[in-house]
Amino acid sequence: MRIPENVVNRVNGCVLELRSSPRFGAAVRRHLTVLTYTxxxxxxxxxxxxxxxxxxxxxxxxxxxxxxxxWWRNFLGEGGPLSLDLDGVDRGGHGVARRDERGRVTVTVRLDP
Incomplete structure (x- = not known):
């Protein structure tokens, strides 16, 4: 099942607006970040x-x-570089994706010093 790109773009846009909202931004940023990768x-x-x-x-x-x-498939195997917006600062790191026996996927990121 693939989610149509226009739906994804709309939802992502709403999330990004919430993150920058003066009223809700701080609360949203505690749980949502922006991941950037190549x-x-x-x-x-x-x-x-x-x-x-x-x-x-x-x-x-x-x-x-x-x-x-x-997107997470970019981090399978040995993983790859990425950055995360944490506390208003872009932090570089290395992410590795793993799928467990139940089909759940987790990307673990080790932040650069």
Whole structure:
């Protein structure tokens, strides 16, 4: 099941507006960040809002509906570089995607020092 691109773009736009909202932005940014990466095959730069949990220099991103999304596949195997907007600062890191036996996908990011 693929989600139409125009729907994805609309939802992502709404999320980005909420993140920058004076009223709700701080609360939204505690749970949602913007992940930026370069596509493996296309070489294009992409940014997408994602939910996350952070513990020190490790950020965990749970990918909801992974079969309907493709961005996380850029981080399979050895993973790859990315950046996250955390506390208003772009932080570089290395993300690795794993799919568990139940089909759930998690991207684990180790932030650069």
């Amino acid at each position: 596509g493996r095959r296309s070489g294009r730069v992409f940014s997408t809002p994602v939910g996350y949990r952070r513990a020190g220099d490790v950020v965990t991103i749970g990918v909801r509906l992974p079969d309907a999304k493709s």
